Amino acid sequence: MATDVATTTLGIDHRKLGMWTFLGSEFLFFGAFVSAYLLYLDTTAGGPGVEIFDIPFTSISSFVLLMSSLTMVLAHHAHTKGDLRRMRLWILATAGQGAVFLGGQVFEFNVFFREGLELSTSPFATSFYILTGFHGLHVFVGILLLGSLYVLSLTGKIKANQDVKTEMIGLYWHFVDIIWVVIFTVVYLIPEIAVLD
Amino acid sequence: MSSTTEQTGYAGRPRQRDGFVGWITTTDHKKIGVMYFITVLVFFALGGIESGFIRWQLAQAEQNVLTEEIYNQFFTMHGITMVFLVVMPLSAAFFNYLIPLMIGARDVAFPRLNAFSYWVYLFGGIFLYSSFALGGAPNGSWVGYAPLSTDAVSNMAFYAVGLNILGVSSLAAAVNFIVTILNMRAPGMTFMRMPVFVWMALVTNFLLLFALPIIAVALFMLNVDAVFGGQFFEPATGGDPILYQHLFWLFGHPEVYIMILPAMGIISEILPVNSRKPLFGYAAVVFAGAAIGFIGFGVWAHHMFTSAIGPVARSAFALSTMFIAVPTGIKIFNWVFTMWGGKLRFNTPMLFSIGFVSMFTIGGLSGVTHAIVPHNAQQHDTYYVVAHFHYVLFGGALFGLIAGIYFWFPKVTGKMMDEKLGKWHFWTWLAGFNLTFGPMHMSGLLGQPRRTAVLPGELGSTVELYNLLSSLGFVVLFGSALVFLYNLIDSTRNGEASGDDPWDARTLEWITPSPTPFENFHVVPTITHRDEFWHRKYAEDEAGRAIPVPAGAAEDPDAGAEHDEHIHMPDPSYWPLVQTLGFFPFGYGLVYGNFLLIGLGLAWLVIGMYGWIIEPVAEGDDDEPDDAEQVAPTATAGAH
Numbered sequence: 001m002a003t004d005v006a007t008t009t010l011g012i013d014h015r016k017l018g019m020w021t022f023l024g025s026e027f028l029f030f031g032a033f034v035s036a037y038l039l040y041l042d043t044t045a046g047g048p049g050v051e052i053f054d055i056p057f058t059s060i061s062s063f064v065l066l067m068s069s070l071t072m073v074l075a076h077h078a079h080t081k082g083d084l085r086r087m088r089l090w091i092l093a094t095a096g097q098g099a100v101f102l103g104g105q106v107f108e109f110n111v112f113f114r115e116g117l118e119l120s121t122s123p124f125a126t127s128f129y130i131l132t133g134f135h136g137l138h139v140f141v142g143i144l145l146l147g148s149l150y151v152l153s154l155t156g157k158i159k160a161n162q163d164v165k166t167e168m169i170g171l172y173w174h175f176v177d178i179i180w181v182v183i184f185t186v187v188y189l190i191p192e193i194a195v196l197d
Numbered sequence: 198m199s200s201t202t203e204q205t206g207y208a209g210r211p212r213q214r215d216g217f218v219g220w221i222t223t224t225d226h227k228k229i230g231v232m233y234f235i236t237v238l239v240f241f242a243l244g245g246i247e248s249g250f251i252r253w254q255l256a257q258a259e260q261n262v263l264t265e266e267i268y269n270q271f272f273t274m275h276g277i278t279m280v281f282l283v284v285m286p287l288s289a290a291f292f293n294y295l296i297p298l299m300i301g302a303r304d305v306a307f308p309r310l311n312a313f314s315y316w317v318y319l320f321g322g323i324f325l326y327s328s329f330a331l332g333g334a335p336n337g338s339w340v341g342y343a344p345l346s347t348d349a350v351s352n353m354a355f356y357a358v359g360l361n362i363l364g365v366s367s368l369a370a371a372v373n374f375i376v377t378i379l380n381m382r383a384p385g386m387t388f389m390r391m392p393v394f395v396w397m398a399l400v401t402n403f404l405l406l407f408a409l410p411i412i413a414v415a416l417f418m419l420n421v422d423a424v425f426g427g428q429f430f431e432p433a434t435g436g437d438p439i440l441y442q443h444l445f446w447l448f449g450h451p452e453v454y455i456m457i458l459p460a461m462g463i464i465s466e467i468l469p470v471n472s473r474k475p476l477f478g479y480a481a482v483v484f485a486g487a488a489i490g491f492i493g494f495g496v497w498a499h500h501m502f503t504s505a506i507g508p509v510a511r512s513a514f515a516l517s518t519m520f521i522a523v524p525t526g527i528k529i530f531n532w533v534f535t536m537w538g539g540k541l542r543f544n545t546p547m548l549f550s551i552g553f554v555s556m557f558t559i560g561g562l563s564g565v566t567h568a569i570v571p572h573n574a575q576q577h578d579t580y581y582v583v584a585h586f587h588y589v590l591f592g593g594a595l596f597g598l599i600a601g602i603y604f605w606f607p608k609v610t611g612k613m614m615d616e617k618l619g620k621w622h623f624w625t626w627l628a629g630f631n632l633t634f635g636p637m638h639m640s641g642l643l644g645q646p647r648r649t650a651v652l653p654g655e656l657g658s659t660v661e662l663y664n665l666l667s668s669l670g671f672v673v674l675f676g677s678a679l680v681f682l683y684n685l686i687d688s689t690r691n692g693e694a695s696g697d698d699p700w701d702a703r704t705l706e707w708i709t710p711s712p713t714p715f716e717n718f719h720v721v722p723t724i725t726h727r728d729e730f731w732h733r734k735y736a737e738d739e740a741g742r743a744i745p746v747p748a749g750a751a752e753d754p755d756a757g758a759e760h761d762e763h764i765h766m767p768d769p770s771y772w773p774l775v776q777t778l779g780f781f782p783f784g785y786g787l788v789y790g791n792f793l794l795i796g797l798g799l800a801w802l803v804i805g806m807y808g809w810i811i812e813p814v815a816e817g818d819d820d821e822p823d824d825a826e827q828v829a830p831t832a833t834a835g836a837h
């Protein structure tokens with residue numbers, strides 16, 4: 001079990017090092033899906049293509065998700081100060097913004113679906129839904145983690161001096177955000193610009 | 198060792214360390230290692246029986262012992278079993294047992310996650326084999342090429358989901374071992390003092406960390422295509438089957454190093470001990486291992502020379518493939534020079550290690566012939582390839598792992614395995630192996646196709662003879678395996694007592710008593726040398742010869758055991774086992790496209806996770822309730 005940070009070889013908490021290691025793996029996971037998506041950008045089998053994206057709408061939900069990284073940092077900061085009350089406040093804000101983003105994604109999927117982009121329409125459709133869907137799943141897991149952080153800090157399981165726990169979940173949350181920046185750029189923006197000219 | 202602070206109720210942690218409950222709730226890396234090992238024996242028997250049927254069917258031309266459908270299921274399950282349920286978990290067994298001991302730690306970084314990995318492995322294997330009872334096992338080969346495998350008749354949904362479940366196990370283990378090796382070394386155990394086995398374990402686990410997500414994506418895509426109407430690999434709508442091949446082999450080639458590096462690490466420990474010399478060129482062996490890890494990600498398309506990848510890619514991958522032979526060759530020279538001029542002892546572990554070096558070299562050489570593109574086109578999908586990869590996987594990986602079993606058996610049990618039976622095992626194993634797989638080189642070059650249920654009669658009587666020899670080889674191997682099994686079981690009960698250090702070994706795991714005590718080290722050792730244990734036993738005279746340190750001068754590792762501060766050991770837990778059961782509904786849901794089951798499985802996994810998080814904390818954890826912090830040390834001081 002993770003005991004005292006001072007007794008570890010690298011001076012890093014095991015759990016933090018473990019999270020970093022795991023996220024290294026996650027990068028390749030998304031990398032493979034992004035590659036498939038890029039390969040199938042034009043493979044629409046006569047169905048809808050990138051032109052159905054609503055860039056202004058997705059920009060707003062992306063902005064919300066990005067801002068949640070800020071509140072995550074504030075949550076961790078409050079925790080390092082031992083201020084659990086404020087930490088919980090920022091955690092709620094972070095989870096809330098994550099939920100807004102997810103809501104946006106559900107809405108967007110519905111619109112695309114009604115416009116004829118189904119999972120089985122084309123390789124483009126499949127790779128779009130699976131890639132962004134997996135990202136959404138990661139956001140959802142993140143919200144679960146944040147919720148647990150909130151509740152467990154109330155029950156005393158997470159104590160004022162254990163900011164490493166908030167930090168760890170923060171690492172995960174920032175990772176999910178960074179991946180979204182990549183996805184938003186590669187999946188939405190660049191193809192859209194390419195279509196316009 | 199008392200466990201948690203006084204906690205009762207549904208969330209209480211089990212206390213029992215022995216008996217059935219002790220095993221299923223264990224978080225002890227040594228017990229988990231033994232559980233991996235025993236499970237591997239069962240799957241090895243299954244995979245072996247499947248290959249027996251293959252060889253029976255092919256013993257003569259135009260035979261129909263098995264239907265084509267069953268033949269396809271057997272060779273596919275044979276390949277999957279040997280790769281994912283035998284060689285990889287057997288390596289994990291060694292990682293589990295040895296890594297903490299070799300770096301001077303008392304357990305891995307995340308003991309419950311370690312138990313989780315084991316249960317996921319076991320249930321993943323059971324899940325895969327349950328397909329035999331549920332309409333047929335996967336039958337599209339261990340590489341599962343699309344679009345054949347997205348076809349409903351191929352039963353490959355079980356392959357996609359089953360391997361993904363096993364991937365979860367390996368990924369969790371990889372994170373665990375990487376953190377353990379990086380972060381739990383005893384004082385003074387610098388990177389360049391680590392045993393080579395630990396180095397190879399580190400490289401292997403990084404390979405797993407980066408290769409597994411790629412195969413996870415490929416398998417998930419198969420899953421979506423086969424069950425949920427996805428179009429990833431559907432040529433009718435423009436999907437590209439070659440994408441599957443790229444993703445599979447981007448994982449697949451690192452995978453072959455995942456299978457071989459642990460065995461290389463094992464023989465790098467055994468050869469020096471039995472040559473009575475330090476490993477020749479430690480740094481070269483370590484760096485060659487790391488280089489293999491890196492280059493291993495840049496050669497994958499040599500499996501696709503006959504696919505439509507174009508001449509530029511063919512040339513580039515031919516070059517990189519020949520290049521990767523260099524670090525491998527370096528290692529072989531290091532092993533040979535380790536033995537050169539040494540006082541060799543030919544005990545069973547040593548024989549298997551030498552067997553490894555020679556058989557692996559043969560397999561490596563035929564591997565280099567694959568790198569030559571025109572040659573490759575000739576060999577592709579023939580028995581020549583089957584011969585090649587059995588020389589590296591069976592003659593290589595498995596020989597090395599078996600060497601490790603004989604070598605560390607006394608460490609685990611405190612008894613020796615029988616040497617006479619061991620030698621019988623080795624020589625029959627070597628003979629049977631070469632008889633089985635040697636002739637496949639010839640029959641392959643003469644045109645015998647691989648993955649074909651019936652040996653075509655028109656290939657002629659020479660090819661038929663080679664096949665008969667192969668099948669006879671299987672019989673020899675089968676007998677040899679029985680000798681091994683008998684030796685294993687009998688030695689556990691009646692083996693000669695081994696003492697703590699039967700081989701006069703070099704590395705840290707032998708510093709503690711054999712069998713290893715529960716807390717591994719009474720006192721965590723401070724490391725001052727590579728081959729620490731050897732340096733505590735021997736000094737050098739002016740000529741560089743080893744002379745034993747006079748009795749009493751060697752530090753007694755157990756001195757002062759009673760004075761050591763209170764030792765924290767991880768507590769047992771039900772949750773890894775309970776949680777992982779959720780993979781069954783989840784997995785079947787994914788295979789049958791049943792969202793109810795998927796939801797049930799996911800909910801189960803999440804609830805299991807919460808059980809895991811909120812169960813009473815392990816003693817010594819920083820989670821320990823504040824009030825207990827003052828009580829615990831005094832209350833448990835006398836417990837050990």
Ligand code: HEM
Binds near residue numbers: 272340583648
């Ligand atoms: C008991 C000894 C073994 C025998 C007699 C045996 C025999 C065979 C044969 C005849 C095939 C070719 C099937 C075909 O192409 O139609 C095969 C395939 C294979 N074997 Fe073995 N094998 C043995 C042990 C092993 C071991 C120890 C490993 C791995 C460590 C292994 C890994 C594989 C793999 C990966 C395949 C490819 C399956 C596929 O094409 O999908 N085998 N084996």
Ligand SMILES: [Cu+2]
Binds near residue numbers: 450496
């Ligand atoms: Cu390869």
